[in-house]
Amino acid sequence: MTPATGILTFQDLQSITGYNRRADVERILLDQGVRIFxxxxxxxxxxxxxxxxxxxxxxxxxxxxVDIL
Structure with missing residues:
Protein backbone atom coordinates (compact mmCIF):
# COMPACT_ATOMS: atom_id res chain seq x y z
CA MET A 1 0.00 0.00 0.00
CA THR A 2 1.14 3.49 -0.74
CA PRO A 3 0.94 5.05 2.74
CA ALA A 4 0.48 8.67 1.66
CA THR A 5 -2.43 7.94 -0.67
CA GLY A 6 -3.96 4.76 0.74
CA ILE A 7 -3.85 3.10 -2.68
CA LEU A 8 -3.84 -0.70 -2.70
CA THR A 9 -2.06 -2.17 -5.72
CA PHE A 10 -2.79 -5.46 -7.47
CA GLN A 11 -0.02 -7.11 -5.46
CA ASP A 12 -1.60 -5.81 -2.22
CA LEU A 13 -5.00 -7.12 -3.31
CA GLN A 14 -3.53 -10.53 -4.18
CA SER A 15 -2.07 -10.75 -0.70
CA ILE A 16 -5.29 -9.60 0.98
CA THR A 17 -7.65 -11.88 -0.96
CA GLY A 18 -5.40 -14.92 -1.28
CA TYR A 19 -6.07 -15.12 -5.01
CA ASN A 20 -3.40 -14.81 -7.67
CA ARG A 21 -5.30 -14.49 -10.94
CA ARG A 22 -6.47 -11.04 -11.93
CA ALA A 23 -10.02 -12.24 -12.72
CA ASP A 24 -10.34 -13.94 -9.32
CA VAL A 25 -9.14 -10.86 -7.44
CA GLU A 26 -11.57 -8.63 -9.35
CA ARG A 27 -14.48 -11.04 -8.83
CA ILE A 28 -14.05 -11.42 -5.09
CA LEU A 29 -13.68 -7.67 -4.54
CA LEU A 30 -16.74 -6.85 -6.65
CA ASP A 31 -18.73 -9.58 -4.85
CA GLN A 32 -17.84 -7.86 -1.57
CA GLY A 33 -18.98 -4.48 -2.86
CA VAL A 34 -15.51 -2.97 -3.19
CA ARG A 35 -15.19 -0.51 -6.04
CA ILE A 36 -12.09 -1.23 -8.11
CA PHE A 37 -10.29 0.43 -10.95
CA VAL A 66 -17.17 29.91 17.94
CA ASP A 67 -20.76 30.42 19.07
CA ILE A 68 -20.75 27.13 21.03
CA LEU A 69 -18.23 28.48 23.56
Missing part, protein backbone atom coordinates in the same frame (compact mmCIF):
# COMPACT_ATOMS: atom_id res chain seq x y z
CA UNK A 38 -8.79 -1.59 -13.76
CA UNK A 39 -5.28 -0.45 -14.54
CA UNK A 40 -2.60 -1.62 -16.92
CA UNK A 41 -0.85 -3.61 -14.18
CA UNK A 42 -4.05 -4.97 -12.67
CA UNK A 43 -6.94 -3.84 -10.52
CA UNK A 44 -6.39 -1.34 -7.75
CA UNK A 45 -8.51 0.37 -5.13
CA UNK A 46 -8.16 2.57 -2.07
CA UNK A 47 -8.39 1.89 1.63
CA UNK A 48 -11.31 4.34 1.79
CA UNK A 49 -13.28 2.34 -0.80
CA UNK A 50 -12.66 -0.89 1.12
CA UNK A 51 -13.84 0.78 4.32
CA UNK A 52 -16.98 2.05 2.58
CA UNK A 53 -17.79 -1.47 1.37
CA UNK A 54 -17.36 -2.70 4.94
CA UNK A 55 -19.68 -0.03 6.31
CA UNK A 56 -16.97 1.96 8.07
CA UNK A 57 -17.72 5.65 7.94
CA UNK A 58 -14.90 8.19 7.79
CA UNK A 59 -14.11 10.16 10.91
CA UNK A 60 -16.34 13.16 11.21
CA UNK A 61 -14.93 16.33 9.80
CA UNK A 62 -17.45 18.29 11.85
CA UNK A 63 -16.26 21.70 12.90
CA UNK A 64 -17.90 23.74 15.54
CA UNK A 65 -18.36 27.46 15.31
Missing amino acids: RGRTGPWTTLELINQAGGVKPASQERYG
